[in-house]
Amino acid sequence: xxxxxxxxxxxxxxxxxxxxxxxxxxxxxxxxxxxxxxxxxxxxxxxxxxxxxxxxxxxxxxxxxxxxxxxxxxxxxxxxxxxxxxxxxxxxxxxxxxxxxxxxxxxxxxxxxxxxxxxxxxxxxxxxxxxxxxxxxxxxxxxxxxxxxxxxxxxxxxxxxxxxxxxxxxxxxxxxxxxxxxxxxxxxxxxxxxxxxxxxxxxxxxxxxxxxxxxxxxxxxxxxxxxxxxxxxxxxxxxxxxxxxxxxxxxxxxxxxxxxxxxxxxxxxxxxxxxxxxxxxxxxxxx
Amino acid sequence: xxxxxxxxxxxxxxxxxxxxxxxxxxxxxxxxxxxxxxxxxxxxxxxxxxxxxxxxxxxxxxxxxxxxxxxxxxxxxxxxxxxxxxxxxxxxxxxxxxxxxxxxxxxxxxxxxxxxxxxxxxxxxxxxxxxxxxxxxxxxxxxxxxxxxxxxxxxxxxxxxxxxxxxxxxxxxxxxxxxxxxxxxxxxxxxxxxxxxxxxxxxxxxxxxxxxxxxxxxxxxxxxxxxxxxxxxxxxxxxxxxxxxxxxxxxxxxxxxxxxxxxxxxxxxxxxxxxxxxxxxxxxxxxxxxxxxxxxxxxxxxxxxxxxxxxxxxxxxxxxx
Numbered sequence: 001x002x003x004x005x006x007x008x009x010x011x012x013x014x015x016x017x018x019x020x021x022x023x024x025x026x027x028x029x030x031x032x033x034x035x036x037x038x039x040x041x042x043x044x045x046x047x048x049x050x051x052x053x054x055x056x057x058x059x060x061x062x063x064x065x066x067x068x069x070x071x072x073x074x075x076x077x078x079x080x081x082x083x084x085x086x087x088x089x090x091x092x093x094x095x096x097x098x099x100x101x102x103x104x105x106x107x108x109x110x111x112x113x114x115x116x117x118x119x120x121x122x123x124x125x126x127x128x129x130x131x132x133x134x135x136x137x138x139x140x141x142x143x144x145x146x147x148x149x150x151x152x153x154x155x156x157x158x159x160x161x162x163x164x165x166x167x168x169x170x171x172x173x174x175x176x177x178x179x180x181x182x183x184x185x186x187x188x189x190x191x192x193x194x195x196x197x198x199x200x201x202x203x204x205x206x207x208x209x210x211x212x213x214x215x216x217x218x219x220x221x222x223x224x225x226x227x228x229x230x231x232x233x234x235x236x237x238x239x240x241x242x243x244x245x246x247x248x249x250x251x252x253x254x255x256x257x258x259x260x261x262x263x264x265x266x267x268x269x270x271x272x273x274x275x276x277x278x279x280x281x282x283x284x285x286x287x
Numbered sequence: 288x289x290x291x292x293x294x295x296x297x298x299x300x301x302x303x304x305x306x307x308x309x310x311x312x313x314x315x316x317x318x319x320x321x322x323x324x325x326x327x328x329x330x331x332x333x334x335x336x337x338x339x340x341x342x343x344x345x346x347x348x349x350x351x352x353x354x355x356x357x358x359x360x361x362x363x364x365x366x367x368x369x370x371x372x373x374x375x376x377x378x379x380x381x382x383x384x385x386x387x388x389x390x391x392x393x394x395x396x397x398x399x400x401x402x403x404x405x406x407x408x409x410x411x412x413x414x415x416x417x418x419x420x421x422x423x424x425x426x427x428x429x430x431x432x433x434x435x436x437x438x439x440x441x442x443x444x445x446x447x448x449x450x451x452x453x454x455x456x457x458x459x460x461x462x463x464x465x466x467x468x469x470x471x472x473x474x475x476x477x478x479x480x481x482x483x484x485x486x487x488x489x490x491x492x493x494x495x496x497x498x499x500x501x502x503x504x505x506x507x508x509x510x511x512x513x514x515x516x517x518x519x520x521x522x523x524x525x526x527x528x529x530x531x532x533x534x535x536x537x538x539x540x541x542x543x544x545x546x547x548x549x550x551x552x553x554x555x556x557x558x559x560x561x562x563x564x565x566x567x568x569x570x571x572x573x574x575x576x577x578x579x580x581x582x583x584x585x586x587x588x589x590x591x592x593x594x595x596x597x598x599x600x601x602x603x604x605x606x607x608x
Contacts, residue, residue: 108323218427
């Protein structure tokens with residue numbers, strides 16, 4: 001997506017000139033608005049507790065303090081570890097399944113493949129509340145409720161639709177002739193996959209893994225329905241820090257905790273934003 | 288948060304191996320596609336069980352009289368679906384969800400489209416603008432709930448932190464309000480963080496849509512003497528209908544399912560009660576699986592009404608090409 005040149009009309013008119021100044025001004029105003037919460041998060045997280053007075057809520061810290069961060073780290077550490085385990089393993093497994101499914105649905109189609117694909121896609125949109133009650137029962141029977149493995153299982157299964165979608169739409173762009181040639185040479189399903197499809201799958205894996213990692217890291221619903229204190233990811237722990245407002249609210253610790261819990265996904269977004277974008281677009285538009 | 292389904296990035300060729308309808312199934316032909324089916328079958332089983340099996344099971348609980356955790360499942364003719372409306376907390380939950388949806392979907396759609404419109408012609412530092420508009424999407428609703436709870440602190444300016452305090456400082460006391468605690472319009476305030484998180488996504492969708500309109504089309508209209516505004520009005524905007532539809536579906540289903548954000552900002556208060564929270568409360572606080580499942584079923588139906596026609600339409604549209 002490259003920038004376009006100025007409108008073809010008459011660039012010198014007053015209206016056009018005003019527009020050229022007004023457009024960036026409005027866009028910049030929105031940048032400021034969008035960044036207000038970030039300012040609040042960062043500034044408040046470094047305030048010592050003594051500066052908690054509402055009247056100084058918007059000022060920079062009088063003295064910068066890392067107390068909030070230290071205490072947030074202590075509180076969230078187990079949750080962060082759980083989140084890493086859940087998000088990494090959950091997204092890896094779902095990506096592998098998505099790749100195989102996407103390959104078959106794009107290049108090795110069977111009768112009813114479209115129906116299967118549509119049924120998969122619906123699984124992506126369902127409100128998970130609609131399965132949560134029996135799901136908790138099922139995981140209890142499997143002795144997986146409250147465990148990390150149980151959460152990973154749930155995330156993998158409900159991640160299959162989106163992963164399949166991303167890979168399928170990516171593989172559709174591989175020319176059929178390549179697969180056909182491999183078949184003529186006697187290659188079977190898996191041989192064609194490993195020789196032709198897998199080597200070009202890098203970008204699709206990047207998109208899928210980033211997308212899954214972000215959703216799994218940010219999940220709260222599955223965690224509260226299916227998790228237990230031992231397996232709670234960072235989102236649940238973060239939400240619990242806010243819970244009891246018995247004493248003065250420790251805003252510095254809460255803000256530091258919110259930032260800490262968001263750092264991994266924010267880093268992924270900033271470093272690999274290109275792939276993040278493609279995940280967002282996954283199939284949403286015509287080429 | 289999910290992306291939209293269905294469309295392949297490039298036009299698809301007639302699939303080489305797809306068996307045509309009406310042909311006989313010969314062993315040679317079956318041997319061609321069977322391995323593929325086998326490879327997908329674990330996922331088919333998983334989705335079949337975990338999505339459709341559990342939806343069925345949930346419906347079974349919903350039509351049962353299992354209002355505690357020990358009673359047996361006993362069919363009671365869907366009585367729960369009617370009785371629910373007599374529950375004091377349910378009609379407000381529906382009203383809250385509708386108000387939230389209207390403000391959130393409308394707000395994110397308009398803001399996203401507006402930002403994309405301003406960026407369409409290219410702007411210096413475009414990459415930077417995009418990064419900033421989009422980053423909130425990488426954050427969990429729980430984390431953004433922490434800061435928005437602070438921003439939308441309902442106390443009056445002299446005691447509040449957040450925006451009320453800021454309004455007081457700027458001499459805009461009239462703007463100070465009790466945000467999500469307002470008895471009628473509270474859910475409109477609750478939609479603000481959601482708009483903050485999702486309008487960048489809408490912007491990205493629309494920007495791709497704008498850029499997808501062939502330059503020749505715009506040029507042709509300009510040659511015909513159309514003003515720049517008319518080019519947009521009659522050439523560009525009509526081309527964006529599929530984008531708008533995708534955005535509506537995506538925002539709509541997120542909105543109906545909203546749970547994390549409200550839990551993070553308000554918890555389980557009646558003033559911000561929505562169906563997704565109600566399911567949770569029925570299961571964990573009231574220990575009433577039948578009611579929880581009934582609410583979940585209503586939620587599922589609402590999402591299905593929105594999504595199924597869209598899915599069928601987009602898969603068909605792709606096949607048709």
